[in-house]
Amino acid sequence: MNPIKQFGVDVKSKFPVERRLVIGDVYCKYFFFDCSRPLVVAFGNAGTVTSKSNITDDRYSPWGFDISKSLDCNVLAFSCIEDTSWYRGRELHSFIEGISGFLLSFPFRLGYGGSMGGFAVGAFASVLRLDRVLLLTPITTLSASIMPSESGHRKSKSLNWSGGYADGADFNAGGYVVYDNLLRRDTLHAKRYRNLKHLRAPGLGHGLAPRLQAIGMLKRLVTDFINNDVDEVWFRKSARNRRFLPRYYNELLQRKDLLTPRRVAILKRYRRAALAYQGEDAFGDGFVAALREAAVKIEGDNLELSHKLLAGASILRPDGPWIKNKLKEYEKKLAAM
Template structure:
């Protein structure tokens, strides 16, 4: 636990000298959790990240340049970061070595006045469970699990709940404890278990994304940068632009693949399939109106000018340019007339 010794010595220095000792980086193994840290500036936020399910690394994966989930994203935003990566499949950040480390770490972080937490699912549980201990100011949680204590959350009947019972869910840090932390929780309200967990985070701003699921679509959403864009906004500015978030989720719903995946995930529910079909038809009309609105703002004249300039020497290129212009503005009479001439 090299970081604890370093921080203990570092805290005895005057503030200006503390800054001159940065940057500092390192890593350590805490039982079945790997921690990696990078401090650059005491005047910038300190971000804690905890890995979600699906990032099932083992100890032999911890090569020199290994980065836990969220670590590189934090570095790119130029903030201080401490990232915790669970090892193995069934791991809920319950190892005593980790808990001892966090308890020793918390009082050594006084120079960092702004503390953030970011986590998905299992990582969201850890952020919520340790938020008060670490004195987090703001958190960003995607479909977090609030606890696996069956007495507190008897409605969480996922298979992961049964597997998690090998851990202690009555001791310290087994349930959410946000302290004074504010921030955002993002989840799918059509997922009954996620909705029930989210309800327990009453002090956070709830952002709902219908059809996001819990983990079924995580890779798909990540493909379009959904998680990353929201996280960057949060890490860089300590808040999420709600209007931009709504626009982003609306754009996501315009993608046909989104509905194909939702239909596949809900194949066993005729009721859910009917709701998806209705929503899809509404979105088709909405998408057409959206496209028409943006087409009205597109200026295709530069494409037409280039096509006319080179129509004699390069007629095929001119046709291609005009075809692009026609796709942008299908009803333009000049484009239609010139295409007929050149073809």
């Protein structure tokens, strides 16, 4: 059956309904159980793309699916397959346009996404008729004509950024954008969301969701967002618990141009204390060595994933010369692809 027709049948059928679809280069999974409950529409980020082996696995769920389902919400989740295609395929666009009217069966439609997924939530917010959105360190667009200052994601910039759904900040729904305001690029993107409330998490970096989860904030933030009851004072106070995360100090130590030698020494001392608090083995030499070994082992088959693994290792060991040189090598190869 045509995916749009199948979706329409499932919305009107006897609940609960859970189904997976492949729409071009995007994997989709949805779960409907109660038309009186909100629908969460989630889009996965570049670090959570779906592998081909997972497409037929009933146990697999894309980013945002499980947490939304656990909070008694209907959920419609999307994830790019194998590669970071940024949800630019025409098949996906047609599917989203085709199901738009069916979504009015739900009383509230909420968008949830981070980074690349945050872009998609904003890009499709209007056609999906979203009431509110929760965006974690979103990238608003890679279109050079819309945002010429965006310097990252070189390979993905070659995608077709003309036509519709190219600007993730062009929508009217309310909600929240959460980001590390010490990161200039993320701040520039966040400033484009003039209709959203801003929640700042300095020092937590671009990979925000797992770090909010590590300090016990993510589930409450999502829950309060769904209930339209986010306590901004709670968020600011709770975000101070980042001082217990070694990654928080690793993020700060990467900004050496803004730090004095004395400040660097203080941050390293605090990082050692945070490592001791969490258990040295969690982010010790063995873990970093495993990331390095894995990156080198698969670089011939998946250079992008090797780069991500080594980038993670560099956060834990920002002064490692081998990691720095290897990252430069990967970046040159990726730029040439």
